[in-house]
Amino acid sequence: MDAEIELKLFIQSQHHDFLKKILNEYPNSTPQGQKKLTNGYFDTDDLQLRRWDMGLRVRGFDNQLEQTIKTAGRVVGGIHSRPEYNVSINQKMPVLSLFPTEIWPVGNDLDSVSRSLKCIFETNFERQTWHIYLNDSLIEVALDVGEIIAQHKIDPICELEFELLAGDTSALIQLAREVAKSVPFRLGKASKAQRGYQLAGKSKPFSIESIDHVCLPKNNNVPQALSAILETALERWQLIENILVTVTNDVERLSVLWGELRRCVRLLRLTLNQFGLLDQHISPLFDHLERALEFVGPLQSCCLLLQDDANMLANISNKAVVCQQLENHINAMSISTQLASIWQHAEYGQLQLALVDLLLTTENGQHQFSQEPELDLFANKLQQASWKRIGKLMPITSAMSSEDYQDVADALDESILVGFAYGEIYPAKKREAFRLPWQDLALGISTLSAYKILRLLSELHQLDIDTWLDNKETSLLFAMEQSRKSALKVPIYW
CATH class of the missing domain: 2.40.320.10 (Hypothetical Protein Pfu-838710-001)
Incomplete structure (x- = not known):
């Protein structure tokens, strides 16, 4: 043998x-x-x-x-x-x-x-x-x-x-x-x-299952948790690649896949940063890939507007024209060739290899974390730091505009990813009650981003939907503000 x-x-x-x-x-x-x-x-x-x-x-x-x-x-x-x-x-x-x-x-x-x-x-x-x-x-x-x-x-x-x-x-x-x-x-x-x-x-056919949380080790071991998170994100990234190679015309599915790929990449970066492993060689590689994935947000926004037979646009008199402009906007992104294009950059493979190297050295016990706590204490510390950051960016005493919400989108995504990485540690009922309104806010921010794209298209192609957009945005912001202020009062679960 x-x-x-x-x-x-x-x-x-x-x-x-x-x-x-x-x-x-x-x-x-x-x-x-x-x-x-x-x-x-x-x-x-x-x-x-x-x-x-x-x-x-x-x-x-x-x-x-x-x-x-x-x-x-x-x-x-x-x-x-x-x-x-x-x-x-x-x-x-x-x-x-x-x-x-x-x-x-x-x-x-x-x-x-x-x-x-x-x-x-x-x-x-x-x-x-x-x-x-x-x-x-x-x-x-x-x-x-x-x-x-x-x-x-x-x-x-x-x-x-x-x-x-x-x-x-x-x-x-x-x-x-x-x-x-x-x-x-x-x-x-x-x-x-x-x-x-x-x-x-x-x-x-290759498929990717939806998972609520990373499957963490039961022994409360921090290095093994790091290995689990790295392996989960890296394996899902590669699986998504395999699917992207075969999917060419299903734009809605491509939007979901690219969104999940970006989520894996961001989870990897966040995790390395939390463990002090995001060094000067790896960080620029993440920066390069994040720039290459800038199309993902606009793609998701356009698909959000078009999903369910463009139900969100139901009350627009010229719905067919608006939908056509959204489809043209998506076509201009050349989604079916994005993987091959990104793959042409040497930084893409360099980042993947650097991550495999980190995963193997972690599994071999080559990373020493000073004053290593138990996993639950380590996760509590990360959750608290993330929560404080969100509280500072979204103070309960201040009103937030559409631009304010879009400015904090990445920070909110990171906070949700912390919960995704370590959520298995905590009681499900309290955890989900806390996380649900923040996930709804993230969806609201995506919708605001979609309205921003519609404003741009309206200006470029004289779509005459500004009044409709004003009303929709005002209504959504009101709901988001109520949801945010309620969410900030929910007891923490860690």
């Missing part, structure tokens, strides 16, 4: 030649040549192997055949770690009995599974490899370019893999971060096998 530990990155084809030049010239790099690899992935019609969390492959290379089975493993960020078993064979159909008997679940019917095996999909690609020594570690870097084929459907492969052959996992991150200074990429959560099952229609 081999324990495969690798870091997978997705790159774009226009960067191949420059990437090869970097790897060829990298210190202590030895090019290993190029191979054509053909791979058939096997399972039963009812996906018995997949249900056992196993992946079975027959690979052809240099007139040889090798069957491989990978058993249950873990993906953290872009780091894939799975036990695997390799056996040389002389036929294209795998022979399960050649693998060690102890890998199979108790009570399995291996003969029946063997008879039912069929090729579900293929992956065929050119692999160019390099061996690189770094800090007493040996890393194999592989550039894979080709395609996944399933039922006459094709999905391109364009990946860079860093596999640890000997040494420490940290060397994978270090080498990848060096490469990332010059070549844009994004972390690769989905393996070729996962993508193949998707393409073959043998697994559900």
